[in-house]
Amino acid sequence: MTEVTSPTARTDAQQSAGAAASSAASTTESRARWRVADVVALYELPLNDLLFRAQQVHREHFDPNAVQLSTLLSIKTGGCEEDCAYCPQSVHYDTGVKADKLMEIDSVLAAARAAKENGASRFCMGAAWRNPKDRHLEPIKEMIRGVKAMGLETCVTLGMLEPHQAKDLADAGLDYYNHNLDTSPEFYGQIISTRTYQDRIDTLERVRDAGINVCCGGIVGLGESRRERAGLIAQLANMDPYPESVPINNLVQVEGTPLTGTEALDPFEFVRTIAIARITMPRAMVRLSAGREQMDDALQAMCFFAGANSIFYGDQLLTTSNPQAEADRKLLARLGMHAEAAQQMPRDASGCEHGCDGPTMHN
Numbered sequence: 304m305t306e307v308t309s310p311t312a313r314t315d316a317q318q319s320a321g322a323a324a325s326s327a328a329s330t331t332e333s334r335a336r337w338r339v340a341d342v343v344a345l346y347e348l349p350l351n352d353l354l355f356r357a358q359q360v361h362r363e364h365f366d367p368n369a370v371q372l373s374t375l376l377s378i379k380t381g382g383c384e385e386d387c388a389y390c391p392q393s394v395h396y397d398t399g400v401k402a403d404k405l406m407e408i409d410s411v412l413a414a415a416r417a418a419k420e421n422g423a424s425r426f427c428m429g430a431a432w433r434n435p436k437d438r439h440l441e442p443i444k445e446m447i448r449g450v451k452a453m454g455l456e457t458c459v460t461l462g463m464l465e466p467h468q469a470k471d472l473a474d475a476g477l478d479y480y481n482h483n484l485d486t487s488p489e490f491y492g493q494i495i496s497t498r499t500y501q502d503r504i505d506t507l508e509r510v511r512d513a514g515i516n517v518c519c520g521g522i523v524g525l526g527e528s529r530r531e532r533a534g535l536i537a538q539l540a541n542m543d544p545y546p547e548s549v550p551i552n553n554l555v556q557v558e559g560t561p562l563t564g565t566e567a568l569d570p571f572e573f574v575r576t577i578a579i580a581r582i583t584m585p586r587a588m589v590r591l592s593a594g595r596e597q598m599d600d601a602l603q604a605m606c607f608f609a610g611a612n613s614i615f616y617g618d619q620l621l622t623t624s625n626p627q628a629e630a631d632r633k634l635l636a637r638l639g640m641h642a643e644a645a646q647q648m649p650r651d652a653s654g655c656e657h658g659c660d661g662p663t664m665h666n
């Protein structure tokens with residue numbers, strides 16, 4: 304039977320070190336390799352066993368009742384030349400999304416100010432580009448500096464980057480770059496034909512080399528198999544180091560895209576995916592991303608129990624809607640959860656015996 308308690312170590316030395324260490328908090332975890340079969344075995348656990356393990360891992364590293372809030376803004380909407388089959392912003396599909404120019408800096412900063420006042424701690428700016436041109440980066444760097452000056456963390460997602468562009472963004476003080484692997488290498492070709500999996504990995508390496516935190520996850524409900532979902536998680540978890548932030552999107556079906564009409568994913572399979580992201584990437588922020596508006600409160604609560612500790616907060620994602628901020632505040636209050644004001648620092652192995660995150664938790 305497949306071992307489901309730990310990833311496969313790369314070397315004998317790491318293997319013996321890994322065996323001696325506890326399953327989740329080991330210092331060898333970032334060097335350990337998850338085989339797709341290991342991840343499939345996690346998917347096959349009874350749901351209660353999987354959730355119990357995920358919650359244990361979650362509590363070893365985070366305050367289980369804290370949620371980080373990121374607000375998204377589409378700073379350049381539509382007209383994208385890529386053909387991602389899920390995306391309403393691709394020129395290849397007739398979805399009614401019209402192509403806009405890059406927003407003015409002042410309007411972006413006004414939106415960031417509103418997000419801050421509403422309680423967000425991170426502001427994410429998304430552009431529907433295959434890749435930005437160098438001339439686009441000047442205003443975007445201004446936006447990053449302006450948003451940072453408000454005390455918000457910054458994230459941008461602009462498509463593929465050249466090494467000098469990643470460095471430029473790092474010099475402007477960018478905290479996170481979002482670029483998703485989206486799905487497994489095997490299924491990828493059925494979803495996107497205009498750029499390769501390796502293109503995505505190259506950009507992620509450039510972001511990492513520039514010293515920017517990596518926000519990288521994927522999208523489920525595309526019609527992929529469980530093994531292909533496991534393949535995505537294995538790819539993410541085997542990045543060395545794995546991403547600091549892992550958005551898990553559930554497909555929002557938009558009329559006009561080729562994926563409209565795809566059979567919806569079993570909600571428990573979505574919860575399992577969150578739990579497995581938590582177990583395989585213990586210190587990452589796991590973000591319950593697109594698709595939340597289609598979930599009821601109980602399902603979202605299960606996702607938090609499974610280890611999700613970040614959400615997109617604000618009435619709009621990029622082109623589709625998100626739960627109203629007021630509804631999210633009420634949900635968090637009903638669950639006894641609270642918004643994380645700033646970056647949640649993962650608890651280290653010497654963390655407080657009460658399961659707190661450090662001295663500030665005792666105030």
Ligand code: SAM
Binds near residue numbers: 389430483521522553
């Ligand atoms: N153009 C950039 C790129 O592709 O990297 C940035 C924006 S793109 C919209 C960011 C991510 O949003 C995609 O990688 C995908 O995971 C997610 N996404 C896009 N459309 C979606 C949809 N209809 N439902 C769920 N997630 C979606």
Ligand code: DTB
Binds near residue numbers: 375483555623
């Ligand atoms: C991510 O993984 N999900 C966000 C963010 N990164 C940029 C985008 C979700 C988009 C959902 C479809 C839309 O609103 O257009």
Ligand code: SF4
Binds near residue numbers: 384385390433462
């Ligand atoms: Fe373009 Fe990004 Fe949409 Fe793909 S996901 S079509 S790259 S905006």
